[in-house]
Amino acid sequence: xxxxxxxxxxxxxxxxxxxxxxxxxxxxxxxxxxxxxxxxxxxxxxxxxxxxxxxxxxxxxxxxxxxxxxxxxxxxxxxxxxxxxxxxxxxxxxxxxxxxxxxxxxxxxxxxxxxxxxxxxxxxxxxxxxxxxxxxxxxxxxxxxxxxxxxxxxxxxxxxxxxxxxxxxxxxxxxxxxxxxxxxxxxxxxxxxxxxxxxxxxxxxxxxxxxxxxxxxxxxxxxxxxxxxxxxxxxxxxxxxxxxxxxxxxxxx
Numbered sequence: 001x002x003x004x005x006x007x008x009x010x011x012x013x014x015x016x017x018x019x020x021x022x023x024x025x026x027x028x029x030x031x032x033x034x035x036x037x038x039x040x041x042x043x044x045x046x047x048x049x050x051x052x053x054x055x056x057x058x059x060x061x062x063x064x065x066x067x068x069x070x071x072x073x074x075x076x077x078x079x080x081x082x083x084x085x086x087x088x089x090x091x092x093x094x095x096x097x098x099x100x101x102x103x104x105x106x107x108x109x110x111x112x113x114x115x116x117x118x119x120x121x122x123x124x125x126x127x128x129x130x131x132x133x134x135x136x137x138x139x140x141x142x143x144x145x146x147x148x149x150x151x152x153x154x155x156x157x158x159x160x161x162x163x164x165x166x167x168x169x170x171x172x173x174x175x176x177x178x179x180x181x182x183x184x185x186x187x188x189x190x191x192x193x194x195x196x197x198x199x200x201x202x203x204x205x206x207x208x209x210x211x212x213x214x215x216x217x218x219x220x221x222x223x224x225x226x227x228x229x230x231x232x233x234x235x236x237x238x239x240x241x242x243x244x245x246x247x248x249x250x251x252x253x
Contacts, residue, residue: 001028003049005042008032008194008239016194016239018202019045021053029053030205032246051250131171135162138178148187156192169196169235199238200230206245210252220244 002022007015015038020030029052033045139149150160156177157170165171170193177193207217221227224244225237233241 003046005045007038007191008198015041016243017041017045019049021049029209030202031250032243034243048246048250055250125168128168128171131175132162135171135175135178138175138181141183142178142181143184144187152187152190152192155188157195167196173235194235194239196235196238199235199242203230203238203242203245206242206249210245210249220248 004020004022006018006020008018015035017033017038018030019033019042021028029049031045031048031052033041033043033048035041035044139145144152149162153162153164153174154160156174157165159165162171162174165174173193173195177191181190212220218228221230221241225233225241227233227237230238230241
């Protein structure tokens with residue numbers, strides 16, 4: 001088993017490190033750690049990872065599955081499950097007919113999901129010139145030219161030009177991270193900003209590990225961050241949501 005550590009986020013108050021356990025080309029588990037410096041954050045993430053792996057290893061020992069593995073019980077269970085399935089499906093199909101009677105109760109729920117994606121658009125200004133000017137000033141302060149910026153952007157966003165950044169949140173994250181860098185820092189070693197797409201992917205993986213359905217995840221999000229969709233969260237809130245999921249995963253293990 002191989003353990004990999006990655007610095008996810010750095011600001012003046014905290015560092016966040018993600019540690020992953022890999023078995024060959026498959027990621028077995030991952031954990032986040034938060035602390036005032038990167039070393040303590042990585043140590044905390046490694047402790048969480050060990051606890052999670054210990055919980056995963058303990059589960060097969062508690063539940064002895066090899067005994068109920070004979071083929072006759074499995075086939076009977078499969079048959080018994082397959083028989084009620086066709087019966088339940090017609091009943092489920094009959095329910096929408098009854099639900100159509102109170103359309104007013106369902107229309108807000110149907111309208112709510114489409115309204116989630118545009119929740120970020122009102123905060124995106126049409127004119128980004130102020131942010132682009134601020135980026136130029138920060139690059140001069142750090143002492144980077146176009147070549148250094150190109151190396152850094154390629155590492156952080158996979159693009160060699162800031163004009164390829166199509167999301168306002170990415171541009172702001174880029175500017176915010178530049179303000180944290182010291183003069184003459186090397187672009188191939190400087191900390192990169194956390195990416196929203198990575199946060200979404202990591203959250204999806206943890207929700208899958210928890211075995212939560214959409215309704216359960218939405219209720220958890222509403223309880224802790226008072227939002228009905230991750231689209232409504234900022235990047236910092238997304239990171240906080242993932243850490244809450246991480247804590248929940250450790251409790252369950």
